[in-house]
Amino acid sequence: MARTLYEKLWDAHVVAEADGKALLYIDRHLLHEVSTPQSFEALREDGLSVRRRAAQLAVADHSVPTHDRDQPIADRQAAAQVALLERNCAEFGIEYLTLTGGDQGIVHVIGPEQGFTLPGMTLVCGDSHTSTHGAFGALAFGIGASECGTVMATQTLWQAPARTMRVTFDGKLAPGVTAKDMALAFIRETGASGGTGFAVEYAGEAVRALSMEGRMTLCNMTIEAGARSGIVAPDKTTFAYLEGRPRAPRGAQWEAAIAYWRTLASDPDAAFDHEVVIAADGIAPHATFGTSPDQSLPMGAVIPADDRLAKPLRYMDLRAGDALLGLPIDHAFIGSCTNGRIEDLRAAAAVIGGGHVAEGVRALVVPGSMRVKAAAEAEGLDHLFTAAGFEWREPGCSLCVAMNDDRLPPGARCASTSNRNFEGRQGVGARTHLMSPAMVAAAAIAGRIVDVRQVAA
């Protein structure tokens, strides 16, 4: 029978079945400092050990400072949390990528760049943006801390099958339009909960044309439509990205893996429970105006009149009929697991064009990982950014979640490449406008939201 990619990934991991659910085998588990202290504690309480140590990989990202990496962490709580992860990993035999070892970074950036994430896998992490890894044709989804403990002890989870949704982006993106805009356009159309219960497969010409960085951005944001996983079928772009990565297979195993990975596509006549078709060539650069990622506008449009928007608009200090174009900002953030990869930094740097961050604007560039940072520095991007008045930081989640000392003051208005514009996400009372890296860099230079198509020559 014809099957979707999701169904193929599912079928390949069923350990047992009952009540319409499956006990799914989990191939890989990524851990970070915030969602696992209580998971390890549960293992201790139940006297359990980690079943398959090498299938786990840990890194600290959420609470780490993005400056003075050679110094001990100043914040006592953050220092204790990171130290606890390191201790737990040592006790349970899990590999931990240290803060100074050259491989640290945001958990969803390091998985792929290490080749820890591979096509055909099931992969979980105590973090909702685990959907990112679906860009490789893996079944990847976020879980809670209790489930992290279950995975460590059993390497399995009970799961109910999701319904399937295919989102096809037909045609080509216009210049200045990116995967971030595709994601925001899709979420706007679907709504913040429209994808609940679905596994999304992204398809179509514009998706095939995306780099792995772009596909990761798209899959990353899938959770913002309520769907736990977003998948792209692996192809030669995927294989080229993975070849030679530290943990990717080599030699004969690489050949065998590729042969299998080529079978990972939805069958031509496979049926999806829901289909969405979006004309990629009609997508304009987007930015959010509200406090939910589905509240966004294409550049040029104005905020619609809608009673349900009263509360978010009050928080954002905006009104129906307002345009985002020209709206002054005082902060800019380039980074996160959505847009903190090398291609994102290149795209942001490309629009600087000899300009300087506007007066009164504070702009941060936070690479997604040490490897991204090193690659950017090898290309001289760090000098480009700092000469233009951007701060060049050490890798971490930073202003995406404001758990470290990167935090915005109340009332601040920030152009941000991250994924959530929730109330207080970047600091109590701070206002977030999500957009692509090029849009954020252009806004930082102009001091207000601009249409990147009018900036990029």
Next chain:
Amino acid sequence: MTPLTVVAGQAVSLPEADVDTDIIYPARFLLITEKKGLGAYAFADRRADPSFPIGTDNDRPILIAGPNFGCGSSREQAPWAIGDLGIRVIVAESFGEIFYGNCFRNGMLPIRLDATDVAMLRGIAEAGGTISVDLEARTVTAGDVAIPFAIAEDRREALLKGWNDTLRILALHGDDISRFEAAQQRATPWLWTART
């Protein structure tokens, strides 16, 4: 896990849509590595508003929430914090999916009902009436109206019996897992290299 069978009492109403887990448990408190006592931080940035309905002195065991409750971040601190306020049942039109699953693992029952039923219960909650939830019978009762609700059978059983997911999988499926692993090592050996 504490078993859940019948929960009865007054309910607190929070009608707002898309209440995400950042609102339920703001990120800056995620530096805390404990699991207990998190009710002190629940809705921390909302409580300054005197009209916000849920205080740290909450004594009502049921929450009537708005649609898409618990969307966003997977942080399990959200159900831990709500549970710490003594809330064991949350009724809403829809839930964030990860939050929904997390509730069960902490002895809490999230119930999906359609908009009309939620509105009816909200009215009772706001009038200070009592509501009774019977997991065995799968009903929410208010006055003389009993509303049936749907719940996956395995989840219902686990809540009723207070089962520990992890121990149950190990007890019932240890051999299945070993068999699966042996087969996978043959079929896709690259997933089983020295480093993994």
